Amino acid sequence: MRARTSGGGPYAGRVLSAVGPPVTVRVPAKINLHLAVGDPRPDGYHDLVTVFQALNLTDEVTVTTVVPGAIAPGVSVTTVDGVAGDDVPTDTSNLAWRAVEALARHADRDPDVRVALRKAIPVAGGMAGGSADAAGALLATASLWRLDLGREALMGIAAEVGSDVAFALHGGTALGTGRGERLVPVLSRHTFHWVVAVADHGLSTPSVFAELDRLRARPEAPRRVGDVEPVLEALASGEARSLALLLGNDLQAAAVSLDPGLRRTLRAGVDAGALAGVVSGSGPTCVFLCDGHDAAVRVAAELAGVGVCRTVRVAHGPVPGARVVDGEGGSTGPPRPYDPGPGAYA
Numbered sequence: 199m200r201a202r203t204s205g206g207g208p209y210a211g212r213v214l215s216a217v218g219p220p221v222t223v224r225v226p227a228k229i230n231l232h233l234a235v236g237d238p239r240p241d242g243y244h245d246l247v248t249v250f251q252a253l254n255l256t257d258e259v260t261v262t263t264v265v266p267g268a269i270a271p272g273v274s275v276t277t278v279d280g281v282a283g284d285d286v287p288t289d290t291s292n293l294a295w296r297a298v299e300a301l302a303r304h305a306d307r308d309p310d311v312r313v314a315l316r317k318a319i320p321v322a323g324g325m326a327g328g329s330a331d332a333a334g335a336l337l338a339t340a341s342l343w344r345l346d347l348g349r350e351a352l353m354g355i356a357a358e359v360g361s362d363v364a365f366a367l368h369g370g371t372a373l374g375t376g377r378g379e380r381l382v383p384v385l386s387r388h389t390f391h392w393v394v395a396v397a398d399h400g401l402s403t404p405s406v407f408a409e410l411d412r413l414r415a416r417p418e419a420p421r422r423v424g425d426v427e428p429v430l431e432a433l434a435s436g437e438a439r440s441l442a443l444l445l446g447n448d449l450q451a452a453a454v455s456l457d458p459g460l461r462r463t464l465r466a467g468v469d470a471g472a473l474a475g476v477v478s479g480s481g482p483t484c485v486f487l488c489d490g491h492d493a494a495v496r497v498a499a500e501l502a503g504v505g506v507c508r509t510v511r512v513a514h515g516p517v518p519g520a521r522v523v524d525g526e527g528g529s530t531g532p533p534r535p536y537d538p539g540p541g542a543y544a
């Protein structure tokens with residue numbers, strides 16, 4: 199079914215796409231188990247060597263075809279699980295919308311969709327919630343439009359939208375280089391159990407990178423994290439205790455410098471019985487590796503009682519990247535053009 203708009207508005211006279219059922223994609227948050235940050239590049243970015251892991255803390259992105267007079271183009275946001283969504287834009291600066299626009303340019307068509315975000319990933323928390331929404335919007339829109347896109351093409355568009363978007367599509371555990379957008383799957387045996395301490399405020403990613411540059415310009419520059427190889431070996435062994443000794447993040451010193459209260463959060467998690475804790479990405483979320491699910495539940499309960507953060511969540515990883523989900527709001531149509539494949543969470 200194709201429809202032509204009538205009357206005014208941005209799509210007046212244009213041929214609109216077939217009005218198929220909405221597509222819903224579930225997409226995970228990430229944490230960085232290892233984050234080595236290089237010196238600033240001429241383009242303002244920093245080269246990274248990072249190990250991402252996707253956690254079962256997910257946003258849902260539903261993309262619906264615009265119906266003139268009924269469904270307007272744009273973005274709407276609802277939050278769940280106590281997530282504070284005030285900072286999430288609903289205009290064209292929303293990363294999910296930017297992803298739709300990037301895909302529309304690639305497909306040479308109008309971005310004639312409505313994007314509904316259901317956010318459970320903390321905002322500006324160092325868990326790449328915006329990037330997750332962008333990845334979800336890309337996959338959902340590509341499915342809605344039944345674009346014949348390969349994995350490489352979709353990953354390329356993802357990397358244009360933001361450094362972490364490609365990983366949100368990929369999921370699992372992966373080694374990221376460049377800005378973090380060049381990915382290689384990492385063998386990760388077993389499931390790792392985490393406690394996620396969500397702060398009551400966000401930290402701006404560019405400010406944290408800038409603070410690291412400032413700290414590194416001083417004589418007492420923070421120590422850099424070690425090589426990534428031992429981290430990869432610990433992941434392959436599946437030993438949480440080995441991995442705990444190796445968690446490291448060059449941005450942690452900068453995040454703590456901007457938000458000294460994080461020191462207390464990190465200490466409280468370990469005092470509560472976690473094997474180790476680390477700031478995720480640019481923070482301020484802190485994640486704590488625990489010795490199994492039951493231990494994580496105990497640590498979460500104790501940490502929640504200390505009052506060092508807004509909310510505490512129990513999570514595990516690795517989990518798959520962005521996936522079309524069936525059910526209400528989802529689509530049960532024929533196979534989708536993009537399939538990240540089983541290697542996505544080796």
Ligand SMILES: C[C@@](CO)(OP(=O)(O)O)[C@H](O)COP(=O)(O)OP(=O)(O)OC[C@H]1O[C@@H](n2ccc(N)nc2=O)[C@H](O)[C@@H]1O
Pocket residue numbers: 230233242243244245246248323324325326327329360361362363376377378403404407478479480481
């Ligand atoms: C730090 C990390 C680690 O995974 O995660 P978050 O803490 O944001 O979740 C990422 O590298 C963040 O990726 P993302 O949030 O997509 O960043 P982008 O939108 O690409 O960049 C935002 C800004 O951060 C700085 N930036 C980002 C990535 C990078 N490799 N070097 C940088 O210097 C730049 O100032 C850039 O303008």
Ligand SMILES: Nc1ncnc2c1ncn2[C@@H]1O[C@H](COP(=O)(O)OP(=O)(O)O)[C@@H](O)[C@H]1O
Pocket residue numbers: 285286287291292293294315320321322323324325326327328329331332400401403479480481
């Ligand atoms: N869909 C989105 N969800 C969350 N934040 C978004 C989104 N689109 C744009 N933003 C902006 O990006 C900033 C960083 O958000 P987020 O991706 O959640 O954190 P981080 O970069 O720390 O992982 C937010 O403060 C917000 O202004």
